[in-house]
Amino acid sequence: MKIIEIKNLKKTYEDNSIAVHAVNGVDLSIGEGEFTAIVGPSGSGKTTLMNIIGGLDEATEGSVIIDGINTLELSTRKLTDFRMYNIGFVFQAYNLIPVLTAKENVEFIMQLQGIKKAQREERATELLRAVGLGELMDRKPSKLSGGQQQRVAVARALASKPKFVLADEPTANLDSKSTENLLGIMEQLNEEEKITFIFSTHDQRVVKKARRVITLEDGKIISDKRKNSNNTD
Amino acid sequence: MVWSIAWRNIWRNKLRSIIMIAAITIGLFAGVFVMAFMQGLIEARIESATRTELAHLQIHVPEFLANNDIDLSISNSRELTEKIGTLDSVAAVSRRLIAEPFIMAAHGTGGGKLIGVEPEREKRVTDIWEHIIEGTYLEHESRMPPVVIGEQLAKRLRLKTGTRINMQMIDSNGNISLKGYRVSGIYRTNNSSYDESTMFVNFTDLQAQLGLNDNTAHEIAIRLEYSDQADAVKPAIQDLATNYNVQTWKELSPEMSMLTNSMDQYMYIFILIILLALCFGIINTMLMAVMERTKEIGMLMAVGMNKRRIFSMIILESAVLTIMGGILGIAVGTGVTKFFETHPINLSMFSEGLEGYGFASQVYTSLRTEALLIITLLVIITGVLSAVYPARKALKLNPAEATRTE
Numbered sequence: 001m002k003i004i005e006i007k008n009l010k011k012t013y014e015d016n017s018i019a020v021h022a023v024n025g026v027d028l029s030i031g032e033g034e035f036t037a038i039v040g041p042s043g044s045g046k047t048t049l050m051n052i053i054g055g056l057d058e059a060t061e062g063s064v065i066i067d068g069i070n071t072l073e074l075s076t077r078k079l080t081d082f083r084m085y086n087i088g089f090v091f092q093a094y095n096l097i098p099v100l101t102a103k104e105n106v107e108f109i110m111q112l113q114g115i116k117k118a119q120r121e122e123r124a125t126e127l128l129r130a131v132g133l134g135e136l137m138d139r140k141p142s143k144l145s146g147g148q149q150q151r152v153a154v155a156r157a158l159a160s161k162p163k164f165v166l167a168d169e170p171t172a173n174l175d176s177k178s179t180e181n182l183l184g185i186m187e188q189l190n191e192e193e194k195i196t197f198i199f200s201t202h203d204q205r206v207v208k209k210a211r212r213v214i215t216l217e218d219g220k221i222i223s224d225k226r227k228n229s230n231n232t233d
Numbered sequence: 234m235v236w237s238i239a240w241r242n243i244w245r246n247k248l249r250s251i252i253m254i255a256a257i258t259i260g261l262f263a264g265v266f267v268m269a270f271m272q273g274l275i276e277a278r279i280e281s282a283t284r285t286e287l288a289h290l291q292i293h294v295p296e297f298l299a300n301n302d303i304d305l306s307i308s309n310s311r312e313l314t315e316k317i318g319t320l321d322s323v324a325a326v327s328r329r330l331i332a333e334p335f336i337m338a339a340h341g342t343g344g345g346k347l348i349g350v351e352p353e354r355e356k357r358v359t360d361i362w363e364h365i366i367e368g369t370y371l372e373h374e375s376r377m378p379p380v381v382i383g384e385q386l387a388k389r390l391r392l393k394t395g396t397r398i399n400m401q402m403i404d405s406n407g408n409i410s411l412k413g414y415r416v417s418g419i420y421r422t423n424n425s426s427y428d429e430s431t432m433f434v435n436f437t438d439l440q441a442q443l444g445l446n447d448n449t450a451h452e453i454a455i456r457l458e459y460s461d462q463a464d465a466v467k468p469a470i471q472d473l474a475t476n477y478n479v480q481t482w483k484e485l486s487p488e489m490s491m492l493t494n495s496m497d498q499y500m501y502i503f504i505l506i507i508l509l510a511l512c513f514g515i516i517n518t519m520l521m522a523v524m525e526r527t528k529e530i531g532m533l534m535a536v537g538m539n540k541r542r543i544f545s546m547i548i549l550e551s552a553v554l555t556i557m558g559g560i561l562g563i564a565v566g567t568g569v570t571k572f573f574e575t576h577p578i579n580l581s582m583f584s585e586g587l588e589g590y591g592f593a594s595q596v597y598t599s600l601r602t603e604a605l606l607i608i609t610l611l612v613i614i615t616g617v618l619s620a621v622y623p624a625r626k627a628l629k630l631n632p633a634e635a636t637r638t639e
Contacts, residue, residue: 084537099241
């Protein structure tokens with residue numbers, strides 16, 4: 001089942017009076033439960049495409065249909081709500097709220113959604129256990145390693161039960177061990193919970209784990225390859 | 234959660250928040266203290282003017298105050314005084330005769346204002362008798378009638394108690410009348426110009442010199458139970474004194490009213506300066522807080538925190554900082570002010586200048602509750618409004634760019 005359908009997506013901006021086509025006619029469908037990496041050199045349009053899919057940036061032309069709704073036609077206010085209920089975000093620099101504990105960081109989105117305290121606590125605990133942080137959930141981000149912070153970020157991204165998770169260079173700041181650990185958790189969540197992950201990455205370790213790799217160049221998709229689900233290399 | 238994050242954000246940079254709270258505390262303390270000091274100064278001046286000089290209300294024949302003509306007298310002053318004395322809010326009533334004599338003393342001459350008073354009644358209306366620094370208050374110690382003069386006049390004419398002075402004036406028949414008085418007492422008030430010009434004699438002595446009958450007075454001075462009743466009691470007194478002019482102390486002394494108003498204006502200007510400094514301090518602090526948290530605010534926007542909540546969070550941070558500083562400032566300000574309500578601030582080094590304007594050199598602070606509420610409200614409003622600009626800055630952030638900020 002398709003959860004994202006992008007048609008003829010274009011994003012053009014002006015740089016010193018020169019038109020730059022950051023995304024130039026992208027057509028793309030992403031189905032439920034996919035584990036997809038978007039790759040490409042710097043300036044290929046990966047981040048812009050991710051931002052438009054995530055409702056953080058506007059497009060010049062085209063449509064992004066998520067769950068039957070063209071997000072490009074939503075007002076800023078509706079788009080904010082749409083992101084809260086439908087999209088999970090994992091950022092390169094974790095972007096946790098430093099004054100909240102790991103558990104509170106995960107609970108935060110659910111509180112924005114108006115979920116009751118008991119339910120929030122139960123789900124936050126469950127998610128933090130799922131990412132291997134059951135023992136560290138009362139620590140603040142400053143008391144966690146980079147890898148642990150990114151795992152909290154994954155738990156936070158899943159807290160709102162989103163349709164998919166957008167992970168923008170999630171391993172860029174992590175060492176090999178933490179990367180391996182994080183990718184293992186995400187892969188497990190994808191396989192067991194059927195959670196859809198879309199990565200924007202330069203990291204070959206992520207590319208190896210991905211079951212679909214979309215390559216962008218100059219704002220266009222130049223390749224879209226699917227691997228076997230049992231890919232282990 | 235917004236509240237929780239806002240509260241924890243305040244303590245994220247403890248030193249900065251403590252400095253901000255201290256700045257608000259000091260600013261508010263200064264505002265409260267200066268307000269209470271000025272209010273104390275004004276109240277002391279009003280009290281001094283009504284207690285020593287004017288009383289709360291006065292009755293004259295219309296035009297008397299304009300030209301001091303001794304013929305413009307209240308002809309039924311005795312009956313009128315008795316009737317006014319029966320009114321509920323009236324504490325005391327006194328009749329006065331007023332003349333403007335030419336003073337002749339051994340070491341100089343000059344003009345002045347001579348007030349004939351009934352000493353026992355006058356003691357209940359004004360307190361000049363309490364300001365006697367030398368001698369006695371209108372007590373006959375010789376055959377010559379007594380006069381009480383101010384310290385400044387005594388200095389100018391080199392007079393001492395027991396010294397004789399002559400007063401020359403035009404009597405009610407239009408003749409020049411010269412009469413000798415013996416200085417029985419010298420007084421000193423907080424108003425040096427009053428002390429230089431005003432003298433007191435017995436009502437009967439001045440009455441005899443002016444050739445007026447016993448029922449005649451130029452002025453009836455009325456002391457009320459409470460000074461703020463003057464406007465309310467005035468109509469009842471006017472009903473009794475139908476042909477005369479009844480005036481409150483504010484009407485009698487417009488310059489004091491003006492002084493009070495200008496003091497109020499200075500006070501508001503001072504408070505405005507404090508609030509402006511506070512405003513810029515908060516803008517600076519909150520702007521720094523927003524700039525430091527660009528990435529975090531971008532993330533909050535990205536994950537679905539709407540603009541209203543982000544705006545509220547920043548405003549709340551500023552409001553909480555301001556309220557904490559405000560409560561401390563008010564507590565410290567009120568505490569210090571309460572102390573100086575019973576322990577006067579000694580400004581004797583400026584006494585000459587202050588007394589020239591009728592102000593006491595010892596000031597007791599006076600804090601009005603409504604003024605305290607107004608300044609508290611103004612500080613909170615300033616705190617909230619000052620955060621609007623940084624909050625709007627935060628709302629203008631683009632979440633996609635903000636989350637990638639280094």
